[in-house]
Each structure stands twice: as structure tokens, then as C-alpha cells.
Amino acid sequence: MIRKRFLPVMLCMLIMYACQAGNVERLKDGLLIHLPTPINNGPRQVKLQVVTDKIIHVSAGPGENMATTPSLMAVVTGSPEVDWTSEEKNGEVILKTNALTATVSLGTGQVVFRDMAGNIILQEAAPNGPVFTPVTIDGKNLYRIRQAFASPADEALYGLGQPQTGVMNYKDQDVDLTQYNSIAAVPFLLSSRHYGILWDNYSITRFGDDRPYAQLGDLTLYDKDRQPGGLTATYTSAQQPDNIYLQRQEQQIDYAFLPDMKKIPTAFPMDKGKVTWEGFISPKEDGMHKFFMTTSGYIKVWVDGTLVLDKWREGWNPGPSVFQHLLHKGRQHALKIEWIPESNQAFVSLKWLSPTPEALHNKWMLSSEAGEKLDYYFVYGSNADEVIGGYRQITGRATLLPRWAMGFWQSRERYKTQQEIEQTVAEFRKRQIPLDNIVLDWSYWKQDAWGSQQFDPARFPDPAGMISKLHQQYHAHFMISVWPKFYEGIPNYELFDKKGWLYKQNIKDRQKDWIAQGYVSTFYDAYNADARKLFWQLINKNLFSKGVDAWWLDATEPDVLSNASIEHRKALMNPTALGPADQYFNGYALANASGIYEGQRQANPDQRVFILTRSAYAGIQRYAAATWSGDIAARFDELARQIPAGINFSLSGLPWWTTDIGGFYVEDKYDQPAPQGAAQKEWRELNTRWFQYGAFCPLFRSHGQFPYREMFNIAPDNSPEYKSMLYYDQLRYRLMPYIYSIAGATYHKGYTVMRGLVMDFGADTAVRNIKDQYMFGPALLVNPVYTYEARSRNLYLPANTGWYDLYTGAYTAGGQTISANAPLERMPLYVKEGSILPFGPALQYTGQRAADTITLYVYTGKDAQFSLYEDEGLNYNYEKGQFSNIPLHYNEAAKTLSIGKREGSFPGMLQQRAFRIVKISREKATGLDFNQPAGKTVAYNGEEQTVTL
Template identity: 25%
Template sequence: MKEDYQMKVSRKLLSVTPEDNYLLVKTDGAQFQVYLLDENIIRIRGTFKDQFDTEESYALVKTAWDDQLDDLFKDERQKVAPLAIKAEDKGKEYLIAGPKYDLHINKEPFEFKITNKNGTVLHEDLAKRSFMQDDHGRSYHYTKMGDHNFFYGFGEKSGELNKFKRRMRMHNTDSLGWNATKSDPLYKMIPFYINLDASLNTATGMFYNNSYDSVFDMDSEHSNYWKRFSYFECDGGDIDLFFIGGPTVKDVVEHYTDLTGRSAMAPLASLGYMGSTMYYTELDTNSDQAILDFVDTCKKNGIPCDGFFLSSGYTSGSDGKRYVFNWNKKRFPDPNNFVEELKQRGVLLAPNIKPGMLLTHPFMKDFEAGNAFVKTPDKKGYEVDQYWGGDAHFIDFTSEDGRNTWNDFMTKALLSKGITSIWNDNNEYEINDGQAQVAADGLGKPIESLKPIMSTMMAKSARKAIHDYNPNVRPYITNRAGFAGIQRYAQTWAGDNRTSWTNVKYNVPTILGMGLSGVANQGCDIGGFDGPAPEPELFVRWVQNGIFQPRFSIHSSNDDNTVTEPWMYPKFMSYIRDAIRLRYRLVPYFYSLLFEASTKGSPIMRPLVYEFQEDPKVLEESFEFMLGSSLLVANVLDKGQTIKSVYLPKGANWVNLSDGHYYDGGQTIQVPVDLHSIPMFLRTGGIIPTAPGLMNIHNQVIDSLNLLIEPSEASSFTLYEDDGKTNDYQSGNYLTTNYQVSSSNDGVVVDVHNAGSYASKVKQFKLEVLCPQTAPAQVSILGKEIEQFLNYDKFVNASQGWFFNGENRRVIVKFERPSEADYQVALNFKVKDLISI
């Protein structure tokens, strides 16, 4: 039963008391625990009750306090000693001084204020309204706003990247066919945002560790009686606030993922093209053969493919309803052979599974016996609610019984057949009665407090099942829903998007916002899931855009009896094929960026503000983005475009990769485009590794590597390699290769440093160095000059040497892997005097 609540507002400070590693702050309306977690993060935890709730977080991997779930997360969580904390009475306020940030507690009216060491205000509560609880039990935290605030993150949201003036609800929901400009909420719930104050060029972050339904209002609401404000509102639980320092957007993301975890290192093949459609699995018979034919047709048409997301039609019973873990034998008469046939073709299978089990499910008694479900409020039965196909029970993934029963069936039905990839779908847990009970790993709580946690724990559970069945296989999990920290376990995607020009465009800022929210590995259904087949131009543009998303899958459930396939428009297939092959050439770059995401939390697709925060013209940019730090992508996203307007950020100069033309940063240029165009610009100092000729990641060894280098600015790039399949990298079996580029009037030097125990399969290297002014006079490796070729045909057949391509002003240096771990490639630009004697 819900409690009776009274209005409470913190207006006056009553006391500040040192406790073990934290300060206890009491006011007339609430009490707070204040921790200096580290030099970048301040925790302010508030409750309106007499006692704080038990510490129990499913999101945090870095803590400084005992937590009831420490054992559950023992392999992920790091408990640190917090910084020493002391409150100094300054008369009207208490001052808590930290290494980088100072926390000020104003006595009356009560408020928290955070400044940097120069005294610049980075956060300030709205005094007299700072922390409040209403008579419905909802809690609020109000923050003052300035005139130059830009807000990013908030997890998966529609609309443009900057959420200023937006009011957004945090609630997991199944948003079929969602409107990409304004639908809210969507599938995921990540109560975190970045506040960039453009007047200070300083970014900070706010993470509210609360999984109740909540709201962020970023100056959408206005009152004449208060200064401008934003606020966070939650339906229950503590206000558990983590202030995260910058000063750059990049810093905030790194510190936030230090708190909630970095993206999982997925298998290398997950970066390939993943085929999918609901259509094949809804055929009356022989769906398996239809999928094998799809893979064979990809190969016939020269289109790489490394995976297939298997839609839930494979589980359909005789009544046409989905029954998870039940193979439909008319459609898939021999699942073991089907999985093996795909493996022989170099294709992994990721079957769709759903946590809602219809009451007519043939395995229902087994799951009931396993005590696997969410319970009714009185705990006397299992909760029933509406689901796809009818009434259903729901797996309780905060219950060890629930996880074990689920994983047992997953192992028997899927993993035992050689499957190592799982697609978790329809896991938003839209259970209407918030008082339905879940185990909460021994604490017992109402479902309203843990709905998004169910989705995250479903992904954790899948990883455990795969690890238990085959400890050295690297899991590949894809999740539709989740909470903060979902990145530790799964890749995600933006659910059932609508086929439209609006969606191909506005899916970009949705993905960029997820990257800023710690989820680096994500994407959307290319071509659109819901609605009619995409028209030819739209489909081409969507694929050209989708190849830069970490999750690249063409997936559809078209309502006009069509299937979205790469060859659906034969006259346009060459554009699709060329784009997908470009994706495959970029696989070494993507994999290195995924490694960076797993170690630093960096997004793979990055909004321009992430790399060029100092440029005020990028603060509102939603549709151009950086792939890593080197490549700017300005896809054509509007119908019928022949001229693309591209803004090139200040802070670098740029090379148009289509024609080699150099541009100064800080200007907008007009680029002619046709249907083949994918506007890409290399940053000066940019380094991009590519794999020539790669057509299948599973069955083809990457034994040749090209590096595109723009040397006019000093730069570096770290290439990451491992076996791409196992967990050996966790015990150090990987290789990092750092390429350090420097240049002067006399030449370009590329210093190469290899570190690690993994034996790279790359035997042949080709450096393509942009030389817009002067060709080299000589090239040396390890101090020894190598041969120059003037005849390109001879150069192609040589194992070592260099050739200058005058058409694109690039010098190509080709050589076999040196035996030395460290070596240097030097280009000498001293002009030869061919006339003087």
C-alpha cells in the first residue's frame, strides 16, 4: 500500500555532522549524505524519511560505501576510499573543500552550490525550493539555470541533440513506430545529463541514481515567482545525485562511465552487417532455408554479411503466438543443423527472446515451479498483465530463482545448439500495477522501483548463461530496454522506428545522445522497422548513414507485404553494396574505437560538441558527427538533395575525402552530392586504419592493413587487435599499436610502438600519407631507404617500396611487418636539386 505523504521542503539547515567517510546534513525538510567519491564526483543523497533506504544499486560500479548488492556485482564493482571530507563553518554557509570542486551549503535559505577552485559557480540549487517532496510522495530537485545552458544526454530521446526547453519522461515503454522528433518516453531510462555552460565553456554532469519513473524539465516550465530553473522529479525513492565534473564534455562522459561502467567488448564480427527481418520467420514452412538463401544471395551479390538477428517467429506455437524457447519445427525442422549451416557461411545467429510468458505457454508449469515470475502485491500469486499476444507473467530478473530458471531454458533451447549471441526484446516491463512484488535480490521491492533494472539484469543474465556454458566464448548481447549501466552487458538499438525521411535524420541525434549517456555501442533499424518499404532513395541514404552506427542491421516488419533487403531495388543495389563494403573496410577503425569505449567510455559516434566544445557553432549541431576523433561524417539526410551544406568545425582543418580538397575549419561549405555521395572529411592530423578486401569477418583473416594519414598536425592513434572471439583479451592477450605522427618542413615521421602479447595476423602494411604540397624525395623504414617506384604496376607487385600518386597527392608506402616491436617510417621532403652541379 502507498504511504500517506505530507508536503516537505528544505528551507533551513539544521546541522552538519561528520560521519564515517561522509557528512550528514539535516534540514527542516530532509536529510542528506554527502560524499567526495573522488576528485571529480560529489555524491549528495537525500531522503525525506527518518531513515535512509538500504544502499542497493544495480547501476554503480564504483562506490565508497557498503551496498547490499556488492556480492552480486563483485566482478564489476570497485569499492574505493572516499576523499577526506570536512565542513568549515563560514558564517552564512558551510564550505566543503575538494581537490577540484568546493561544495557550499547555505544555511538559510538552504541550498547546495558547487564551484570550481576559482570560485566559478558550476551548480546551484534553487533556494527555498531546492529539495521538495509533494503530498503524493514524489520528490523534486530544483536547479538554477543561466542564460547559456545546453543540455545533452538523457539516454534514448527523440528530437535534436540539445534538450534545452524540453520536458522528458523517464519510463521504459514499447514505442512501436515512434515519432523521431517528439515521441517521449522511449525504451530506455538513463537519468543522466550533461550541462554545458557556453559562457564558461565548462561542462558538468548530473546522474540521478533512481530507477522509479521520473521527469526532467529543462526550462520548459516557467513561473513568474522563481528564477529560471530546471528540475528532476521522481515517483519514489531517494534523490541520489552524483555531480560529475568536467570541464569538457569528453571528461564528463569518461567520469560518468567510471561510475556506471564502460561498454562491453563485443566480438569483432558484431561490427559486420547483421541481416534481419520478421518476414522470413513468419513463413508457413522452411524459414531456415529462406534465411540461408538470404545469406547466399548476399554472397552472390558481393555484399558482406556476418550475422542474422532471428525474429521471434521461430518460437510461434500452433496458435501463432510467441512462446519463448519453443522452436517451431515447421519453420525450423533442425535448429542444430541450421545454426551449423550459418556458421559454415561465416554468419552468427542472434535469436530473439522475450521475458513476458503468455499464460498458454507450454513451459509455464516449469517456470512456475522455478519461482521465476514477478509476484502479485500480496505475494500470493504471479502478476498478470497485457503483453504481445495476450495475458502474461513476467520473469523476475532480480530473483536468483528467476535468472537460474531462465538461463537453464536458454542453455537447453539455444546455447546447446552453438548459439553465442542473444537478442533481448520487448523487455520494457510495462506492468501497470506498480505494487507488484519483485525479489530485489533479497530485499523485496515493488516493481515500480525496478522496472528498468529488469531489462539490464536480463542482459547480465544472458552474459552469465553464455559464460557458464562456454567460459571462453565472448558473448554478444543486444538489448532493447535498459537502465544506466546497460552498456556493461549489451549493445542496444533504438527499437521499432518508423520508415520515413524524418526518422533517418532524427535517429542520428538519438544515437548521439545515447553515446553521451555512456552507451557507445548502439544503432537503429536501417530502412525503418514499422511502416511501408522505404522508397529507393530513402533506403540508399539510410544504409549510407547506417554504416557508421556501431550496430549495423537492416531490419523490417513492413506493412505492405515487402521485405527490406539490400537487393530490393536492383537498379540501386550497387549503392547499397558500395556502402556496406565501406563499412567493412572501416572495421579495424571501429574495433579500435570499441576498445576505446570499453576502456575510457568514449562514444564511437560523437556529436561535434564532444570534439569541438570551444566552437559555439557546433553546440546545436544534431546531424553531422565524428566517427572517432578523425572522421567527420555529413550524410545526406534529406530527400532530393543535390547540394549538401556542411559546417566544418573550428579547431582543425579538413580534407574532403571525395576530392582531396583542403578547407579551413570554422566555415560552412556547399558540397555537390549525388546518390553515391557519402560526404566525409578527414581531420588534419587524422589517422584511419582500414582493411582492404574484407568480405567476412568470421572466416577471413585481416592480414593486410592500410592507414590513411593526414600529417599536418601532430597526432596519434592506437590500433587495437585481439582474436575477436574469445575472452583471452581479459587476461592480457591483445595487442595495441600506437602510431605517432609528427611533421616538419623537412618531412613526416611515423613512430610505431607495439605493446601486448597477441600475435597480430597483419603481415602487410600500406601507409597512405596525404602530401598536398610536395612529394617525398625518399622514404625510409628503420633508417633504411626503401625503393621508389615510378611504375604503378611494378609497385603493386612489389612487397616493399613507395609510390607517389599525383592525382590524389598521396604517397603510398608499402612494407611487410618488421620484426621489431618499435619502428619508424620517415618521409623526407627535402627537394632534390636536379639542375645544379
């Protein structure tokens, strides 16, 4: 009787416990957790999927069912082979692998990651987990998604693609992840705490404070006479400032997109005018206020008399800038802005945010406009390489590009005829300037046939013959520009249109482009798998069949209409085959590249695909895609921004990146056949400094608008500028054994070529904010010069190692900032103590000869090692194991260099070669000189040899 009496109580207690504990389903590769009492706009379900010991896939949704739409960026699924355990206690579910634990709160759905010692690596910010705000877009029920994470004060954050604002460390910064010409958004974040977050979402996303940017008028504004109501806006002639067209008070500066041009005063001639805004701003609270600018033309901004921005961009392509300033409540802070539009289409916008709210202090946040669920991958590692390797494990290996892609490419906007291309390459060979690739930019088709993928026969009478001549006579490769754009009415347009595979809004708008009288056009829907196949079929038939080696995929944001508002840009690509443009806005470049890659691999499985694309997204590295930094300005300040842009792009997990050496578009002072006087001097120095930097980017490429960009058109061959550019071109080719070895490591070992200093010297906190230095592979510290007429530069030598000047061999201890000599002809380069740097023979092109003699420069002081990687360079046999490695090891204690037994083989492999060995030590500074006698020479036949140095 007693048992019967207590049975209902026990059942009630069990039911209460079950309700409190929730329902935890054990899956083959993780856990699905149903929260017992979901909070408003919070998750109802949280899923932990075990990918590896160190990678956990987190999904969460507010509904009864979790969305199962396939990922575009991720190629992995969970692994049931990974050992893991789980338990429930104290209102939490704990999943444990051999490397970390992930804990989910049954009350809030909050996820916390810890290492095996119990230390928190990362935690979703308390008190709540993700926030889901329901939205309906084009009839589809979606969510706006926000997720905050706790962030200790000493954390540094990197990656996020290529924002182009000059920022290196994103701690306490805000980043807008919207694809745009020169802005490549990649939602992968790398932390100094040895974790990464891959945010699996394709909509426009914000990192940091996601409050809407406010108009300047949300501050209290005063004119230049301190009268309240707005800033004094004075519209004048640029050449005659006393000629005032209009003066008035204005509360906002917001000419950001094409529709905003209507707000420009009609009496103001933009191409000849200047606008000055001046007065005072007064905030409602103390603190660091954040400012966001989009500008083209000339812009200068002063706050409290301090110049905070001085920039120029071509009118049609505005770029972003950010700055912060300490403002005090009630105080009037002076603000002055000068804008010279310089053309009838130029843009300027200044927005603002008050200090970061308390709720986001010591946190970072990702928020996306549209998604079916929260979806991210947590990646843990012992170092940055391991974390980036985890990113590639999720999204796919970076394919190995053809070896010739590591050489020098020449391009310009643009070669207009077949004759120009042939003559240019002939001149390179005549002058013995190393070259591997010539690039044909847009408009090789007939004027009214954009999208035909066919050469204009009047200017390119024999394209197949031209390409054959480039291959056979000049040993050069040929890359061509291919846009996803089609003029209305051409046959290729009709092929896509009858299938419904075109974005039609631009057609309905009757929007014309900028060619001649203008033509109506649109882009194809790359999210449609069949449309991608058709796009490749056209390229294969009209271009690949003629011998084209590589693809330049331009305007892949997609840029259907430049400078359209963001909302209109969505309308211009809506709907996609997968769903609303809001949901898939950022992923176009990924989808477009996949079609080219998959098509070519099927058409010719023995030829490596190579793609250059203006936009990028997570996962694009698996499609043999490199990215360049877009249509940037030919300015020293723009050169400075390229350095953190390239570093952060590489820290985003994408190893192949390049920039237009010299900058794409030019100021009027340069826009002539031969700039004169002071402009000529600056132009030559700008290109020389950029060329020095470009030689140590993952890919080495010159491109830009008029004036012509070949080094012999920039400066005469007896000039220091020409000699410097030739020197670095030749040095790049000498370094090919080193460069191709680290290229091989990107595929085989998940390596990164362009390395932020935090990757190799993370324990040295002094490197965390350095944005103008990086490692090129394991040995070379690159220090670009980006200031006009600078002949020295301050640079930091990371601690806990020593450094050798590459040119002289002089040794300097690390852990200090030095002033390095930087004559016009040279950029400071240092070699890390304990490095082996292999140099090959002088080459005119990468395939000219095998590296039968390699000079090993051994920088002593510490043990050193390097693996010399080789394969056939053009095909995919490396995926089948056909490659070789020669391990090199220097033992500091024994003073010996071991050239190890060759591992692996491939067709055509050199069976014998000579290694020349040059020793560099603290006691004996030996400079870089390929004509100097070697200390020792070793005849190598694949068997291990050890020599004493």
C-alpha cells in the same frame, strides 16, 4: 566566582552554536550532515560521498535515517583512498578534493559545486534543496522527489537516453523519461559546462518543467466560426471528405491509450476516416507555450497557418512529438489538426503547458514519482569524454563486443523457416556482399508456445545443424530474439508460476495478444535474481546449447500490453521482487540483461556475450548490451530523428547503438513485394540514404517489416541504389582497423564511438545545437542525407581545424557552413585535418583474414596520432591484459610518420605486416582509392619505424 557565573552562559552559547551548526559526521569516504532545523518537505540529512577527486555522490532524505537500499545502476562505492578535507564555517560545510569543492548549506541542505578557482560549476537551485512529498504505494512509504539546479543562459544539455522527439539540446525543453517502445530513458545528463548528473532513481522521471500536462481545453477555445466553447471537430471519410459522419465542438484531443478508444464516436470508421480539428486558441498569458503530442497514423498540425508537424507512424505504435509556439494573451491563434488513423487502433493526443514559470527560469529540474531518497552523482571533467568516463566509472565499463558485431547484420521481420535463413546468407556470399550476422526475429516457436525458447520443428527441423552450417560453411554468426514473455499454461510458464516469479495481472485480466485467435500471456519478474537464473537456464538449454551467438532481447520496457495506459502498465508489472512497480518502472531492461550476461559468462567464460535490447537504462553497458531505436517508421522524417536520437544516446554514456536501416514499419504504398512507380523510387532512395547513415553508426544493421530488407531485394544490382549500399558495406569493412580500435577504446579508455560535435569542438558554440552531424571516432565527420531527392546538403565544418573531403581529398577551412555535394550514391564525409585513418583489406566477414596490410591515409596540416588496437576478438582475454596497441604519430613540422613500438601481445597476434602510407595535404588532394599506389610502404615487425612523407 566570575568563571562560575559565566559558565552557564558559555554552555548556552555552545549549545546554540551546536544547534546552528548541526551535526556533521565524518565518514571514511565523506560526510553525513544532519540539518539543525529542516524546512518543510526538505532534507533532514545530506550525505556527500567521495567517489573520486571529480565524482561526488549526493544523497538526501527527510527522515531520521537515510535509506540504504542498494543501487541497481551504480557499481562503485566511495573510496577512502581519495584525499579530501572538510571544514565548517559561515553556516556551511565544505568538502574539498584535489579537483573541486562541494558546499552544503546547514540552513537548507543546498549543495554547490565549485572548481579549484572557486567558480561555480553547478548548484542546486536556491532557496531550497530537494523537495520530498510523502506518498504511500502498495503499503510502502516513499517520496516524490524534485531537485532543481541553476542553469546559465549559455548552457547546453544532452543525454537522457533516446527520447525520439528530434530535439538535440535540452536547454529549456521538457523530457518525459518513461520507457516505451522506441523511447529508451537513461537518467544521465551531460552539460556543456563539463559536468554530468547521474540520477539514481528507477521510477518515471521528468526533466524540465514537471507540471502535469494540461488538456487543450485549459486554453480558451473557439470553433472555426470563432464561437467559444471548443474546436470544431469534423469526422469524415478519408477518401470522400464531403461524407461527414459527425461534427461537434470538442475541448480536448486525448485518444492516447487503449481505454481512450471507447471515446471515439461509434459512427466513425477509424480505418477509413479522417478527423479535422480547427478553430482558435487563446491563452491567459504571453509567452512560449509548449505542446506535447503522441500520434500514430497520419498527423498534420498548423498553428497560425504554419505547418509545425507532419508525421506518420504505424497505428499500434504511437510516437512522441514536441513543439513550441509564441502565443499572446487574449489573441485568437488559429489551430488546425488533421488526423487519418488509417486503422482501427491508432492514437492521437495533444497536451499543453503554459510558459515556463518564473521559478524555473535559468534552471533545469529532475523529478521522480517514487524513491526512498534523493540520490545523484555529480561528475566533473575537463571534457565530455572525461565526464562520460566518470559515468562509466560509477556504472561499469562498457564491455568490448565481439569483433564480428562491428560488421554488417542482416535481419527482417521475419525469416519464417530454416531454409529462408540459409538461402539468404548463401545469396550474400554468392553476391560477395560483406556480412557477419544473420538475425532471427520472433515467432520461430510453435504458434501456441511463446516462451518455450524452442524452434518449431516443422519450420526449423535442424536448428543446431543450421547454426553449424552458418558458422562452418558461411562464416556467419547467428543472433536470435528472446522475449521475457510466456503463454499461460506452457511448461516454462508453469516453472515460473509455481515459484511466484510471474507478473499475474495480465493473466487475471484474461488479456489476449494479437497472434491468431489470441493467447493469454505475461512476463517474468526480472527483478528477482532467481527468476533471472531460471530464464537463463532455459535459454542455455534450448538455444545457447545449439550454438546461438547473440541475444536479441525484445520488448524489455517491459511491454506486457502495448498501448496500455501508464498506470495500467504499472499494474501489469506489480509488484516486483524489489518493491512497487511505481518505484522500479524504468529499470526492467537493466535487470533482464544482467541475467543473460552473468549466465552466459558462467556457462562459457571464453565467449563474449552480445545483447541487443529494445530498452536501456543506466549501467546496461556493463552487460555487453547494445540498444536499437525500436519500431520506428520507414520515413525520411523518421530518419532525420534517428540522428539526434543516436547522438544523445551516446552522450548518455552508452556507446553501442543501432537503428533499423530503412525503418521498421512501412506505409501502405510500400507494403507489397515490389513497390511500383513513385513509391518504388522513394523506397529505394530511403533505404539507400538510411544505409549510408547506418554504415557510420556504432553498429550496422538492417531490419524491418515487409518488403524484404536485403539490398538485393530492395534494388537490382545494376542500380545506383544497390551499388551505393554495396559501396558503404565494403567501406565499413575496409575501416575495420579504425572501427575496432575505437571499439577497444570504449573499454580501455572510456571512449565514445558516435560523438556529438560538442564532444570534440565544445569551444565552438556554433555546434551546440547541431543535431544532424556527428563524429564517428576521432577522424570522420558524418553528415547524413535525410531529405527525399536531395542532392546536396548544408553542413557546418567546425572551427579551428581544416577538413578534407574523404572521397576527393579536397581541403576546406573550418568555421563555416557549406553546401556539400550529395549525389544519390554518396553521403558527405569529411576527415579532420591532423588525422590518421587506417584501412584494412577487402573482407567478406571480419574474421576472413588478419589485417596483414593496412593502408594509412595521413591527413596533414596538423600533428596527428592514432592507436591501432587489436586483440583476439571473441573472448575475454583482453580483460587480462592480452591485447596490443601500435601507436601512430604524424609530426607536421618534421613531415614524419612514426609507427611506434608495439605495446602488449595476445595469442595469434600478427608478428609482421605491411603499412602502406598515403599522404593527403592541402596542396595535393588525394582521394580515397584503394588501388592507387602508396607513397611509401613499410615492413613492420613490431619495432618503431619513422618515415619522412
